[in-house]
Amino acid sequence: SRIHRSYCIFPSVEALKTGDAALIAEKVKEYLEKHEQVPLNIAVTGETGSGKSSFVNAFRGVDNKDENAAATGCVETTKEVKSYNHPKYPNVTLWDLPGIGTTMFPADKYLKLVGFKKFDFFIIISADRFRENDAKLAQEIQKMGKKFYFVRTKIDLDMKNQERSQRDFNEKNNLHRIRKNCIEGLEKLLIPSPKVFLISNFDLHLYDFERLCNTLEKELPQHQQHVLLLALPNISQEVCNKKREVLQAKIQYYALMSAVGAAVPLPGTSTVVDASIILAFVTKCEDVFHIDGGELLLSLVKEPVKSGGKLTLALILRVLSSSILSTSLKATEEGTRFIPGIGIPIAMGLSSLTTYNALKFFLDNFTKAALETEGLC
CATH class of the missing domain: 3.40.50.300 (P-loop containing nucleotide triphosphate hydrolases)
Structure with missing residues (x-):
């Protein structure tokens, strides 16, 4: 896909194969935190x-x-x-x-x-x-x-x-x-x-x-x-779109952390890591756009929206499970992990792509909700 070509992190996969996956994940996390705590x-x-x-x-x-x-x-x-x-x-x-x-x-x-x-x-x-x-x-x-x-x-x-x-x-x-x-x-x-x-x-x-x-x-x-x-407050469509661009640029780093999780040869590990990464990103979107994440995610799974609905890992997994693309890619990733020699690199690439698409999906929905809430669209 166009997204995969633009943001593919397979060069990083090669580095991960010969490096310390946990150390690389920590460096990525430090990089994100450093830029957010200026x-x-x-x-x-x-x-x-x-x-x-x-x-x-x-x-x-x-x-x-x-x-x-x-x-x-x-x-x-x-x-x-x-x-x-x-x-x-x-x-x-x-x-x-x-x-x-x-x-x-x-x-x-x-x-x-x-x-x-x-x-x-x-x-x-x-x-x-x-x-x-x-x-x-x-x-x-x-x-x-x-x-x-x-x-x-x-x-x-x-x-x-x-x-x-x-x-x-x-x-x-x-x-x-x-x-x-x-x-x-x-x-x-x-x-x-x-x-x-x-x-x-x-x-x-x-x-x-x-x-x-x-x-x-x-x-x-x-x-x-x-x-x-x-x-900044969501004062205009331009401000909301600029916020979206800033968060969009961060997605590739979250996707890289997802690839690190896929490098661990244990069933289910990548799913847990990805869910935690997505929760962190969705929480960030909630803060940036001043939108109740729990309410928004409930609306995405067509459930009754409760005021002050809690943003949880379980709710995120329910939203993701409703996506056929996300579910099929995750199943393929788990299946390829144990192919001798090439299984882990393939799983890492699929994991990063799945996470990238999931984060972009949530970012698009938070941006849309912010614009609608402020009457800017």
């Missing part, structure tokens, strides 16, 4: 009441009322530097910083007091116009060799107010005017070509949030780009 630290700052904490919550996909949410309010609720880990990706941390220019955090000492070195980039937030303290902070950040982005929040409220007061309301023209005013104001404060993004913390799919994320992704070092992407 730290990303995002600083979020701005004046009191600008929507900093709401932005921290929205970016992590956490409701403001959640017990793990950053405290929000129109008075200064952030009195110290607080870190908030992404609920699914603890290596992604958003730091809610106190408002610049407060008594405890004066503008001239701000970066030193908040510990700027640990941050990968800064989001500077305002709910109206950016002020002198924002510009001073940006200039100091630039001196330190870090990147910064200006985010104008509460745009949804602005649009509602403008619609009430303007006879010929035009959203596009109003957005252009607000963005232009922000840029010109920052340029007067000696910030050349500032990057300004208009967002609503409660409707991320509107306005510039996706443009902000695209900019961050492009300007981050390559090893952090996928970390950011997988942690």
